[in-house]
Amino acid sequence: MDKPKFLHIKKKSDISNKIDPCIVCETNLYYDEQSSKRIGVIEKNGDIESWKCPSCGTEFDLDDNILFIYGSDEISGLAWKQKMQD
Numbered sequence: 001m002d003k004p005k006f007l008h009i010k011k012k013s014d015i016s017n018k019i020d021p022c023i024v025c026e027t028n029l030y031y032d033e034q035s036s037k038r039i040g041v042i043e044k045n046g047d048i049e050s051w052k053c054p055s056c057g058t059e060f061d062l063d064d065n066i067l068f069i070y071g072s073d074e075i076s077g078l079a080w081k082q083k084m085q086d
Contacts, residue, residue, distance in 0.1 A: 022053040023064065025056035025058070049061065050067055
């Protein structure tokens with residue numbers, strides 16, 4: 001029997017040249033043409049009205065405006081502090 005071919009699996013080098021940076025921590029949120037690493041926040045009515053960065057936890061509306069940056073006591077707040085010091 002032949003080995004199965006996994007042509008649908010992409011190499012990391014195939015997707016690393018695309019960028020979609022978080023405004024706060026500059027983590028690349030690009031995953032592939034149909035997917036993002038952004039975490040959708042589902043409201044009680046089932047709608048997605050905001051999203052969070054998986055790295056720094058900052059919450060954004062669907063137009064990428066910042067809704068909430070976690071405080072400096074949180075690990076995620078340190079990303080904002082470091083960015084402001086640069």
